[in-house]
Amino acid sequence: DGSMDFALGHVQPGSSAQEFAFEPMLRYDTSVMVRAGHPRERARSIHDLLDDDWVLNSTADGQSALVDYLFTRHGAQLDERRIVRAQSVSMLQTMLEQADMCTWCPTILAAVPTFGERMRALSLKETFEPRELGIVTRRSSTLSDAARCFIDCLLQVIRRHARSARKEDLALFRTVSLLI
Template identity: 60%
Template structure:
């Protein structure tokens, strides 16, 4: 396998056609076609099929595509490292950010990072782990700042824990069940929850099953973004479960409340989540350093709003 063949494979997947791939790579269609044909010939496997709507990748092609992206990502990291050593830091950093961090510390972190590495192109994802995992898996995302549940694939991913945070059941201010004191009082309510594909059972165990509660799962709407969760809680009167800090952070302050249930939930961990055995680039290390500096500054603050934030957080590092 050669580098230009992998680049042609990735461009074809991202653009959906050989013609568009050629435009994105600024080479001829014939060159892209030749590279893909040589790749298929060398592997003696069908990697994709042509259809009227574009290219469809076979299972073989999808596997190779994942590894091709990782190879290109590592080469980008190498180039960034060398540019940094030459004093010409350039490149791209893609980070997944769990929503509650985006609502609290992120703006300050980004400003600090931009001051230290202004030449790095920064791309941020609202990173519920259901969104982040596939992007981490295929190398599209450098790392995520979030929670990897213990039941999720620790063989694939590595975690460095930054802090612990409390979780709770959350409802809108004024919800009919806002004074509930047990999860059993909420089993007839509708819920909206977020979880990764391999995190369903772990979440059900933590929220319901270990407390002897059984819920009709038809009552649960699975949401893949914070905006959907917010609308379901505020406009559709649904219950959700997440970081207690959400109820004290804008834009939820005064709109969403944390219920004081008798059932206790295990603290969760905010971690730097990476592909196992994948080294962080210098820009990635810089971003995490900026994050820690901002969090520590707020942890030491005497401001009322900072004290409220850290009532449900415990710094690890």
């Protein structure tokens, strides 16, 4: 019937708090990133990147708020014609690598082997607040047994990796804090 029990994500600012319930699972850092070897890989300010094209993962109605968050509040003006909206992380990565674009995304991607070898988080003087990822449900809905089981299994795996001493897990959890 096209319905879903829940989604893993975040509630967009402006979404109706009466319509959705949000249970935060983790808090993550975000960074401006470029491909490894990008001409601006050593940029230290968002102002150094205003002549570059950007690929951002945002909804059409959320793009203006994201531009304000990334640029305007830092006194920077980016021509919005320089922005391409990505619908997936793989599209974002392809645009980053093939078109020399800049992006803003979770810092953890730089620690994931398939991305991290090819993406670089920039050390900019501008900072961005951590974001939260969690379980989004319709406020009036009840989770199915299958959904509850999936969430329980997911949380067990996340907690196990968060306690792990493996080098790969330590790298992943440097930019993530558990809230569960």
